[in-house]
Amino acid sequence: MSIISIKNLTYQYPTSEEDVLRDISVEFESGKFYAVIGANGAGKTSLCNAIRGFIPHFYNGELQGDVLIEGRDIREWELGELSTKIGYVFQNPFTQISGVKDTVFDEISFGLENLGVEESEIRSRVADIIQLLEIGHLQEKNPFELSGGQKQRVALASIIVMEPEILVIDEPTSQLDPQSTEAIFSIIELMQKKGKTIILVEHKIELIAEYADYIIVMKDGKAVLQGNADDVLSNEQAIELGCALPQYALFGIEMKENGMDLGTIPLTEKKAISAVQHLLEKRRVTS
Amino acid sequence: MNKIQQFIVNLYPTTKFLIVLFLALSAFITPGYIWSYLVLPICMFLAYLAGCFKEFSNLAIKALLLIVLFIFLLQAFFYPGQEILWQWGIFSVKQEGIQFALSLTSKIVAVASSLLLFFRITKVKDLVSSLEKLGLSPKVTFIFLSTLQIIPEMQKSTHVIMDAQKTRGVETEGKLMTRVKAFVPILSPLVLGSIASTEERVLTLESRAFSAKGNKTSLYQVNKTKHDLKVRILLLILFILLIVWRVLS
Amino acid sequence: MKIKRGVKHDFTLIAILLIPIGVAINFVGAQIVNLLKLPVYLDTMGTALTAMIGGPWIGMATGIFSNLVKSLLNPVSLAFTPVQMAVGLTIGLLSMAGMFTKVWKVLVAAVIVSLATTIVASPIQVLMFGGATGNSSDALVATFLASGQQMWTAVFSTKIINELIDKSICLLIAYFIVIKMSPRYLSKLNYGSIFIKKKAS
Numbered sequence: 132m133s134i135i136s137i138k139n140l141t142y143q144y145p146t147s148e149e150d151v152l153r154d155i156s157v158e159f160e161s162g163k164f165y166a167v168i169g170a171n172g173a174g175k176t177s178l179c180n181a182i183r184g185f186i187p188h189f190y191n192g193e194l195q196g197d198v199l200i201e202g203r204d205i206r207e208w209e210l211g212e213l214s215t216k217i218g219y220v221f222q223n224p225f226t227q228i229s230g231v232k233d234t235v236f237d238e239i240s241f242g243l244e245n246l247g248v249e250e251s252e253i254r255s256r257v258a259d260i261i262q263l264l265e266i267g268h269l270q271e272k273n274p275f276e277l278s279g280g281q282k283q284r285v286a287l288a289s290i291i292v293m294e295p296e297i298l299v300i301d302e303p304t305s306q307l308d309p310q311s312t313e314a315i316f317s318i319i320e321l322m323q324k325k326g327k328t329i330i331l332v333e334h335k336i337e338l339i340a341e342y343a344d345y346i347i348v349m350k351d352g353k354a355v356l357q358g359n360a361d362d363v364l365s366n367e368q369a370i371e372l373g374c375a376l377p378q379y380a381l382f383g384i385e386m387k388e389n390g391m392d393l394g395t396i397p398l399t400e401k402k403a404i405s406a407v408q409h410l411l412e413k414r415r416v417t418s
Numbered sequence: 419m420n421k422i423q424q425f426i427v428n429l430y431p432t433t434k435f436l437i438v439l440f441l442a443l444s445a446f447i448t449p450g451y452i453w454s455y456l457v458l459p460i461c462m463f464l465a466y467l468a469g470c471f472k473e474f475s476n477l478a479i480k481a482l483l484l485i486v487l488f489i490f491l492l493q494a495f496f497y498p499g500q501e502i503l504w505q506w507g508i509f510s511v512k513q514e515g516i517q518f519a520l521s522l523t524s525k526i527v528a529v530a531s532s533l534l535l536f537f538r539i540t541k542v543k544d545l546v547s548s549l550e551k552l553g554l555s556p557k558v559t560f561i562f563l564s565t566l567q568i569i570p571e572m573q574k575s576t577h578v579i580m581d582a583q584k585t586r587g588v589e590t591e592g593k594l595m596t597r598v599k600a601f602v603p604i605l606s607p608l609v610l611g612s613i614a615s616t617e618e619r620v621l622t623l624e625s626r627a628f629s630a631k632g633n634k635t636s637l638y639q640v641n642k643t644k645h646d647l648k649v650r651i652l653l654l655i656l657f658i659l660l661i662v663w664r665v666l667s
Numbered sequence: 668m669k670i671k672r673g674v675k676h677d678f679t680l681i682a683i684l685l686i687p688i689g690v691a692i693n694f695v696g697a698q699i700v701n702l703l704k705l706p707v708y709l710d711t712m713g714t715a716l717t718a719m720i721g722g723p724w725i726g727m728a729t730g731i732f733s734n735l736v737k738s739l740l741n742p743v744s745l746a747f748t749p750v751q752m753a754v755g756l757t758i759g760l761l762s763m764a765g766m767f768t769k770v771w772k773v774l775v776a777a778v779i780v781s782l783a784t785t786i787v788a789s790p791i792q793v794l795m796f797g798g799a800t801g802n803s804s805d806a807l808v809a810t811f812l813a814s815g816q817q818m819w820t821a822v823f824s825t826k827i828i829n830e831l832i833d834k835s836i837c838l839l840i841a842y843f844i845v846i847k848m849s850p851r852y853l854s855k856l857n858y859g860s861i862f863i864k865k866k867a868s
């Protein structure tokens with residue numbers, strides 16, 4: 132059974148002029164890595180809000196269709212209950228600070244304190260996460276005084292320490308350099324290996340090609356294209372829908388158009404090299 | 419920190435409160451104004467022991483000097499009374515007025531300096547933590563701690579905005595009208611800026627399970643020590659003695 | 668959707684987050700007044716704002732918290748907590764009654780709020796502080812007393828004059844700031860919808 136099931140979801144914020152989510156249907160299976168991509172304003176964040184229940188519980192307005200979390204209607208879940216089930220790291224790192232803690236260590240503890248976890252366990256779990264995210268040098272700092280990138284990592288740490296089954300992560304690397312971005316992705320992958328379901332909004336397509344199992348392309352509030360990562364990223368149609376493809380896929384498509392079909396559309400560097408080698412060998416054999 | 423200082427600072431918040439409560443109550447139980455006034459130097463001495471003499475004294479002067487002075491002036495001149503001590507034209511200082519002012523201000527001084535001492539030797543964080551144990555809602559704690567973080571942040575923003583508005587030609591000096599006109603362009607970005615982020619901060623709190631049901635834990639703990647009990651017993655004995663003395667005399 | 672209001676429903680998270688902001692504005696607003704050397708106090712700006720959009724209970728809570736925080740530095744102000752509570756409560760109730768939708772209504776509201784605070788503040792000032800407050804308005808009290816008035820009338824007259832000036836300015840400014848708030852934000856507060864401009868349809 133799907134852990135999250137979205138059927139014909141349509142939604143409009145009370146203050147927006149038109150629907151921001153239109154007739155979306157997606158099934159999310161437990162333990163898989165989902166990537167949501169699309170242009171600015173496509174509705175990616177709104178979709179995350181709907182999964183986390185902030186739509187309709189916080190934003191109000193009418194939700195049409197169904198969002199089911201573990202088979203139960205989102206309208207019946209309470210926001211407090213969902214906080215242990217779905218962890219949500221959102222886009223803007225500057226507002227993801229509790230505003231009542233003096234140090235990063237305490238900030239990361241805040242969620243566990245609210246859940247009533249025992250003190251010694253909190254300390255060890257927070258220490259582990261701090262190590263995992265390599266933010267030990269920040270732990271005594273005031274969260275207000277961190278840079279955007281540091282805040283982003285603290286925000287991620289504050290959520291994964293709560294060990295939710297589902298992680299919804301909205302553009303977690305927007306403030307980070309390529310190296311830290313890689314590090315974040317490997318942490319997200321680690322979470323997936325621990326059996327968590329990942330729903331990630333991200334623009335960096337090369338990284339999506341490397342990590343995601345399934346991709347949802349959004350445009351104007353619609354899920355215009357979805358499917359296994361390999362299929363979506365090798366689909367020329369995706370370009371027309373405004374979705375950037377990894378450079379290796381573009382290379383494969385270009386080759387094909389010029390009469391040099393690689394047989395597959397490669398998504399990563401490794402696959403591209405092997406496909407080209409394969410093609411070269413085939414040519415040698417036939418000539 | 420020396421030993422005595424540590425002893426005072428490390429007392430449990432409610433114990434500290436009982437100390438100042440005892441001081442404040444004693445001012446009302448003891449007749450006359452002398453003891454009540456003495457509460458101030460006692461508090462100063464305790465503040466000295468706790469290592470915050472200067473802070474305490476400065477604040478005490480700021481909080482008390484003017485109001486005490488004005489009470490004296492108003493009461494000395496305008497309290498209905500017969501016994502005139504000093505006369506100047508239609509104005510006269512009367513004995514009854516002075517008497518009334520003495521008894522009123524002495525109580526104010528006693529209560530205010532006790533409370534001031536309490537807030538000087540008790541960290542807000544410790545206080546709310548101990549109150550939470552007594553059943554105070556975590557929401558109240560949240561509001562308190564958040565307020566104490568927001569005020570300095572907002573003060574910083576004020577200066578940034580004031581400078582920005584000055585470079586944009588908003589006059590902040592000169593005639594009254596000019597200065598009045600400067601107020602809104604400074605205040606309104608401050609307000610609108612701080613409420614703009616509250617929407618997402620709600621989501622932050624929800625994501626951190628702030629509204630989850632059930633008991634919360636707190637990493638920050640203040641604990642009672644054996645000293646607390648001793649101090650409480652001592653206070654109780656003093657209080658009983660005070661009552662007994664008052665009833666018998 | 669019908670909005671539920673009242674003590675049980677008004678303390679939503681977004682409204683709770685408004686309280687610290689209101690308290691901070693009370694302080695910082697008064698500081699700006701000082702920096703600009705204006706002849707008013709305006710130390711209830713924040714309470715007025717939160718009461719207008721958050722309702723009477725949130726307004727009252729802002730008042731209480733403001734005075735608690737203020738008393739950390741000046742315990743004398745603790746005695747005047749009921750005054751701040753009255754400010755929040757009355758402004759919130761007036762906001763519910765739609766009194767902050769036009770400038771003339773705001774001025775009428777200022778008169779009502781001034782009366783309410785004067786009624787609450789005067790007994791505290793007379794009974795607990797012998798008519799004094801420790802700031803410059805005491806000179807006016809003295810003048811009234813010298814002209815032969817009783818303590819109660821002197822304090823009451825001084826208070827009402829001060830309050831009328833202070834609250835008119837305070838509420839007008841709060842009103843101009845509130846109508847600049849985004850509908851997106853106002854729509855999430857139980858009492859915010861009154862201030863959302865009706866779209867010309």
Ligand SMILES: Nc1ncnc2c1ncn2[C@@H]1O[C@H](COP(=O)(O)OP(=O)(O)OP(=O)(O)O)[C@@H](O)[C@H]1O
Nearest residue numbers: 144146147151170171172173174175176177178851
């Ligand atoms: N709280 C809100 N109230 C009203 N309209 C909103 C709200 N949040 C978003 N919108 C609107 O909904 C549409 C979709 O926005 P959303 O934030 O979901 O897009 P997005 O794909 O996440 O964009 P981005 O890449 O910029 O993050 C936009 O037109 C936006 O203006």
Ligand SMILES: [Mg+2]
Nearest residue numbers: 175176177222
């Ligand atoms: Mg977004």
